Amino acid sequence: MTTASRPAPPPIRTHKDGRNWVGKSIRRLEDPKFLRGRGGYIGDMTLPGMLHVAVLSSPYAHARITGINTDAALAAPGVHAVITGAQAAELTDPLPDFGPNPAAHTWRCLAVEKVRYVGEGVAVVVADSRYLAEDALALIDVEYEPLPPVVDPERALDEGAPLVHEDLGSNCAYERTFQFGEVDRDFADADVVITDRLRWRRSGGQPLETVGAIADFEVATGQLTVHTNSLSFTSYLFMVAGTLKIPANKLDIRPMPAGGSFGSKLFATKPAVIAAMCSRAVGRPVVYLEDRIDNISNCDHHGSDRVYDVQLALMRDGTMRSIKIDTVDDYGAYIQFGVGHHGNALAQVVGPYRIASVEYRVRAALTNKNQQGAYRGFGSEVNNWMLEQMVDKAARELGLDPVEIRRHNFIRDFPYFIPTGNVYDSGDYDGVLDKALKLAEYDHWRAEQVKAREEGRYIGIGLITAQERSVFSATEFWFWFDTPGAPVTSMPESVTLKVDATGGITATLYSCAFWGNSPETMVAQLVAEEFDCDPHDVSIVYQGSKNGLPATGPGGSRTTVMLAGAVEGATAKIKAKARRATGYMLEANPDDLEWVDGGYQVKGSPEARKTLAEIAVMLHLFKHSFPEDMESGLEESKVFDHPYTTMPSADRKDLGVFYPFMGHACHVPVIEVDIETGQVSFLSYAAVHDCGTLVNPRSLAGHIVGGTAQGIGTALYEEFVYDEEGQLLTSSYLDYLIPTAIEVPELKIGHHETPSPWTPHGIKGGGEGGRMMAPAAINVAVNDALAPLGVRLTELPMTPDRILAAIRAARESR
Amino acid sequence: MKPPPFRYAAPTSVEEVLDLLAANADAEPRVLAGGQSLVPLMNFRLAQPGFLVDLRLVEALTTLRTERDVLVIGAMVRQSAVERSPEVALAAPLLVEALGYVAHPPIRNSGTVGGSLAHADPSAELPAVALALDAELLTAGPSGTRTIPAAEFFRGPFTTALEPGEILTEVRIPRREGVGGYAFVEFARTHGNFALVGVAAVIEMEKDIVTGASITLSGVASTPVRAAAAERALAGTSADAATIEVAVDAAADELSPAGDLHGSTATRTDIARSCLRGGIQLALSRAQDRR
Structure with a gap:
């Protein structure tokens, strides 16, 4: 597809001036119930007669199951049922899977013929309590025939490596090399090529509350009700009904608030399927709530795990021309979301820089580990880290200032189509950078760094400038294939607004049960902006799936933008009806009415006016005051579809527009490395984000703080470590280290607002930005600190062990 | 993560405790102090005692007092009580400083000094402190009471001189009011987590000359160890x-800590070096301030 053949972008919006509520740091609507302990989580809910499930997990990374004896477990006190993987395979079909070839890397709720990672479920026990269920697990006798494990992703791709899935015939679930633009020409024209090999190891979101579901199968009606803290959206639920082999219209998923997700509860179907399978087997409500070991070893939501070989082509003045990226991603034993994580990377693969062409080779390796899922950033954060390490290395090797090389390459004309075909809607990267340099006291710290080096101290400053994509399109899950199996294009989100007879407004959400974010606050502020009411007076409810309108749920920083579109659309319908009704009530031409301060009034005659409450009571109770075709009540819904998606070209040299609302940020951590202990401590940390128009600055600041804390974890602490035998060495928080409040510095946060031309109010998503920036920034900072020693860290997390090993290696090589 | 079934009793006297342990010897009984280590181990099913004897109602184990030249801490005194005690602050400030590194305040509110010593985690702070302060540990068992010097108490990872059916009743620490300087420093990956290395140091000086040094390390061997080479080098x-x-080099040269995912042998030795230097310097500066 050429530039000329690109579909026209959506019309440019005119954003409202003088907003009353959008942009205000109001108190969150969600807080009072959670702060009072009245959140109503899975663990708070008990249904009459409810039984408890525990899952027996594999102690082997790779082994054939040659026999299971459940007799003793079945005879144990309080046990109602024991279901093995083989039995589960009769009761359920494979789990919903968006992978490249689900028939060949089949994923089920329990392992059947062989186990493929430590922690994979082998059987379940249903008992009166979790205690009794776990007691019975110990009585299940499984015979295993151990197989050689596949642990290293690159070795997994070697000829003759043991196969994770024999049916696939290879451990490479996906491989393709994309070329966007004139890569060979740009490399030939470049003065220098900077190369590096980089390693990002796996970590994952760590919600305080694990994933769980309460299932209640009603034998008499065949109706299955599942209360779960995942899966809280309607668009893809039919797939879960398919797994359970029930009609989709017999399944109702009721959303529950979640004690954190960070992506890791995105479409987590397995706990719900296990609970539902068990409920149907015993005819009683059943709860399955993962414990911490279940979650760490078997949550299906480990994060990216990549090896990179990268070449960045530049001119001597620092002008970036082209980049070749070759990555192997260790997906673990299954690949439920395909390589969508690399779609995230391709959405912003060139960062904020004018890089004219890109080669991107991705290989998805299958290994004997828990599979990848979603973790805040969904793979884009890894690309940011990779690119910023390359830019940083280029600046060092070319002797250029790290600020100026970035500024020199900034994109400044918008909308800007990057080589992959995605568009950056708007931006002001210079504005963000200037603000960040000031907020970070950059020059002051550079001076401090010089002084510190004279004292033998190693201070580093980690400036990075990177992208923060928001609002994904479904295309990124299938443009990988020339003939995709399911080239879906819908990613809707819906809202119903009801104005009751008193003028009170209730908003119904169809996904986005509370995930630790602020969907209720966002919707209330948007509603208040439209109707000139107090956001704290807006009531928010969640609908179950069965009566739900289409909704895709939180992910890819889409929630606020998509809800804003749905609120805007539902509001327009309500206001159209209210305007017409007011026309009758005032005996005025509706076209002569204008909405002012919570009501309609005649232009030029503000005394001729009806408030929303006055209109609503008439519409609810006085049918005969209106013409026959005016329906009673004042309730409208809007299904809001993605505002800007275009199709990929047939040859996939242009992937189309799939992540158009592009935020940007600059992070500047200042750290000190103790070169004797490898300890990294923070002296300062400044972060400036531009997520378009702000809905609630304090809420966005919360996202930045939380995401940055997780990024600090990724950079310095968190890693799922599998040893050479595929044993998971970090199966609890004893060894999987999460930074505490003491390790996370106080952030200096700045906001910059460059509205999107294509979203309501100009909003862009900002839910993941902190984690998209911090790992890159901290890595740059550590390398800045250790540069005098000739040390450069290229592997995350930068643990004391890795830092000290690098320092020792540098000393020995001198 | 639920424990297997176990029986439970909460007696009120040491005699009853010993009787219950003897009567239920077949059930592999354990005594429960603050429960901050044992209960997680039970939840992981790594420890599966069939009988749990809870010491929380045994009044005799909750004493905290100073005798003429000894600080006496009953085995069930909570760590937070020790941490806040003015008597301990005077008699054994090293212990107070070390307690600040033991996990987090809510854990110290429940955890006990005796429990930590009897648990004998090689990376724990308090065993290294007991060794550095030449503490004596009093025990009670079927064959009467014993007094065991700290140097003989810790036998291996999670292994002590306690016999089956025997419990720790009291810790006796020689008072060191106004004598020398002390320091506890450690390196943990995150605040409150298990330390990779800890150093306890007590240094006495007269007229700018070191007259005595007691330096111990945690986390570098199967038990807390004395950095005897460093002590000699300083004296x-x-x-x-x-x-x-x-002194630091001499002590570090004798170490060969086992590596794990948080640090190789070389890394742990490097960190031990840093902690030794930090501990010695801090103890020295305090000893000098005292004069």
């Missing part, structure tokens, strides 16, 4: 920077 010197380096 009789003015402990200038060069001497401290000699």
Whole structure:
């Protein structure tokens, strides 16, 4: 597809001036119930007669199951049922899977013929309590025939490596090399090529509350009700009904608030399927709530795990021309979301820089580990880290200032189509950078760094400038294939607004049960902006799936933008009806009415006016005051579809527009490395984000703080470590280290607002930005600190062990 | 993560405790102190005692007092009580400083000094402190009471001189009011987590000359160990920077800590070096301030 053949972008919006509520740091609507302990989580809910499930997990990374004896477990006190993987395979079909070839890397709720990672479920026990269920697990006798494990992703791709899935015939679930633009020409024209090999190891979101579901199968009606803290959206639920082999219209998923997700509860179907399978087997409500070991070893939501070989082509003045990226991603034993994580990377693969062409080779390796899922950033954060390490290395090797090389390459004309075909809607990267340099006291710290080096101290400053994509399109899950199996294009989100007879407004959400974010606050502020009411007076409810309108749920920083579109659309319908009704009530031409301060009034005659409450009571109770075709009540819904998606070209040299609302940020951590202990401590940390128009600055600041804390974890602490035998060495928080409040510095946060031309109010998503920036920034900072020693860290997390090993290696090589 | 079934009793006297342990010997009984280590182990099913004897109602184990030249801490005194005690602050400030590194305040509110010593985690702070302060541990068992020096109490990872059916009743720490300087420093990956290395140091000086040094390390061996080479290197010197380096090197040369995912042998030795230097310097500066 050429530039000329690109579909026209959506019309440019005119954003409202003088907003009353959008942009205000109001108190969150969600807080009072959670702060009072009245959140109503899975663990708070008990249904009459409810039984408890525990899952027996594999102690082997790779082994054939040659026999299971459940007799003793079945005879144990309080046990109602024991279901093995083989039995589960009769009761359920494979789990919903968006992978490249689900028939060949089949994923089920329990392992059947062989186990493929430590922690994979082998059987379940249903008992009166979790205690009794776990007691019975110990009585299940499984015979295993151990197989050689596949642990290293690159070795997994070697000829003759043991196969994770024999049916696939290879451990490479996906491989393709994309070329966007004139890569060979740009490399030939470049003065220098900077190369590096980089390693990002796996970590994952760590919600305080694990994933769980309460299932209640009603034998008499065949109706299955599942209360779960995942899966809280309607668009893809039919797939879960398919797994359970029930009609989709017999399944109702009721959303529950979640004690954190960070992506890791995105479409987590397995706990719900296990609970539902068990409920149907015993005819009683059943709860399955993962414990911490279940979650760490078997949550299906480990994060990216990549090896990179990268070449960045530049001119001597620092002008970036082209980049070749070759990555192997260790997906673990299954690949439920395909390589969508690399779609995230391709959405912003060139960062904020004018890089004219890109080669991107991705290989998805299958290994004997828990599979990848979603973790805040969904793979884009890894690309940011990779690119910023390359830019940083280029600046060092070319002797250029790290600020100026970035500024020199900034994109400044918008909308800007990057080589992959995605568009950056708007931006002001210079504005963000200037603000960040000031907020970070950059020059002051550079001076401090010089002084510190004279004292033998190693201070580093980690400036990075990177992208923060928001609002994904479904295309990124299938443009990988020339003939995709399911080239879906819908990613809707819906809202119903009801104005009751008193003028009170209730908003119904169809996904986005509370995930630790602020969907209720966002919707209330948007509603208040439209109707000139107090956001704290807006009531928010969640609908179950069965009566739900289409909704895709939180992910890819889409929630606020998509809800804003749905609120805007539902509001327009309500206001159209209210305007017409007011026309009758005032005996005025509706076209002569204008909405002012919570009501309609005649232009030029503000005394001729009806408030929303006055209109609503008439519409609810006085049918005969209106013409026959005016329906009673004042309730409208809007299904809001993605505002800007275009199709990929047939040859996939242009992937189309799939992540158009592009935020940007600059992070500047200042750290000190103790070169004797490898300890990294923070002296300062400044972060400036531009997520378009702000809905609630304090809420966005919360996202930045939380995401940055997780990024600090990724950079310095968190890693799922599998040893050479595929044993998971970090199966609890004893060894999987999460930074505490003491390790996370106080952030200096700045906001910059460059509205999107294509979203309501100009909003862009900002839910993941902190984690998209911090790992890159901290890595740059550590390398800045250790540069005098000739040390450069290229592997995350930068643990004391890795830092000290690098320092020792540098000393020995001198 | 639920424990297997176990029986439970909460007696009120040491005699009853010993009787219950003897009567239920077949059930592999354990005593429960603060429960901050044992209960997680039970939840992981790594420890599966069939009988749990809870010490929380045994009044006799909750004493905290100073005798003429000894600080006496009952086995069930909560760590937070020790941490806040003015008597302990005077008699054994090293212990107070070390307690600040033991996990987090809510854990110290429940955890006990005796429990930590009897648990004998090689990376724990308090065993290293007991060793550095030449504490004595009093025990009670079927064959009466014993007094065991700290140097003989810790036998291996999670292994002590306690016999089956025997419990720790009291810790006796020689008072060191107004004598010398002390320091506890450690390196943990995150605040409150298990330390990779800890150093307890007590240094006495007279007229700028070190007259005595007691330095121990945690986390570098199967039990807390004494940095005897460092103690010797410092004794009789003015402990200038060069001497401290000699002491640190001498102590580090004797170490060969086992590596794990948080640090190789080389990394842990490097970190031990840093902690030794930090501990010695801090203890010295406090000893000098005292004069």
